Amino acid sequence: MKIIAVLGTGHMGTPIARRLLAGGNRGRVWNRSPERSEPLGAAGAMVAASPSAAVDGADVAVKLVAxxxxxxxxxxxxxxxxxxxxxxxxxxxALDVLGRGAxxxxxxxxxxxxxxxxxxxxxxxxxxxxxxxxxxxxxxxxxxxxxxxxxxxxxxxxxxxxxxxxxx
Incomplete structure (x- = not known):
């Protein structure tokens, strides 16, 4: 089971994240508008507060941002x-430094x-x-x-x- 981060949960990112979760993967999702990720959180994905939090420890990151x-x-x-x-x-x-805005x-x-x-x-x-x-x-x-x-x-x-x- 892989940890997969999906950055961007719009029209493409949401169905992709759902399929990855259905396939037994652990998902981390992030979207600029956090409410777009909430349904995926209810489906078992971890909703991240930032892109760096989503990719931290992920095996794969998928970027789907407009x-x-x-x-x-x-x-x-x-x-x-x-x-x-x-x-x-x-x-x-590195994530700590980037996350603090330094x-x-x-x-x-x-x-x-x-x-x-x-x-x-x-x-x-x-x-x-x-x-x-x-x-x-x-x-x-x-x-x-x-x-x-x-x-x-x-x-x-x-x-x-x-x-x-x-x-x-």
């Missing part, structure tokens, strides 16, 4: 866990206007993280954005400006 930003966030979560594992950080510690706070600090974290330094960190044999397409895309920045000494906040992103 919002592009959410898809990116979920993919980034999986990448963060894979990179942490490759660096020798245990999964629970990563979000750090990203907010370095991307805020007036921050002093240069694009070149962020690109160096991304290159070092990508040396590990872990697929990380979100990080690779971010590195591509950093490499395309016209001024490598510019503040990292230039990467989140609308004008820069339109040019990429």
């Amino acid at each position: 919002n592009t930003g959410l898809v990116t966030a979920v993919a980034a979560l999986h990448e963060a866990l894979a990179v942490a594992a490759a660096l020798g950080v245990d999964r629970q510690t 990563l979000g706070g750090a990203v907010g600090r370095v991307t805020a206007p007036g921050a002093s974290f240069a694009v070149a330094l962020a690109a160096k960190d991304a290159r070092l993280a990508l040396r590990r044999p872990v697929p990380a397409p979100v990080l690779e895309a971010a590195l591509d954005l950093m490499r395309a920045a016209p001024d490598q000494d510019a503040d990292l906040s230039c990467l989140v400006s609308v004008d820069f992103l339109k040019g990429c």
Whole structure:
């Protein structure tokens, strides 16, 4: 019996989760609107409060989310866990750090206007993280954005400006 996390319990995720439960698997479900997961909770799935709580300890994670930003966030979560594992950080510690919002706070600090974290330094960190044999397409895309920045000494906040992103 596998533990399967289903992220997104809309029109596709709900029937998939139901079939997985009917097949004898243990399910963990998460949805941006928690009430969408309640019927699956009544059917035996654990309703998770966050994507990280859903995937913690799961054997498989199925992502069925419509919002592009959410898809990116979920993919980034999986990448963060894979990179942490490759660096020798245990999964629970990585989930604890991500769950407390420490990563979000750090990203907010370095991307805020007036921050002093240069694009070149962020690109160096991304290159070092990508040396590990872990697929990380979100990080690779971010590195591509950093490499395309016209001024490598510019503040990292230039990467989140609308004008820069339109040019990429």
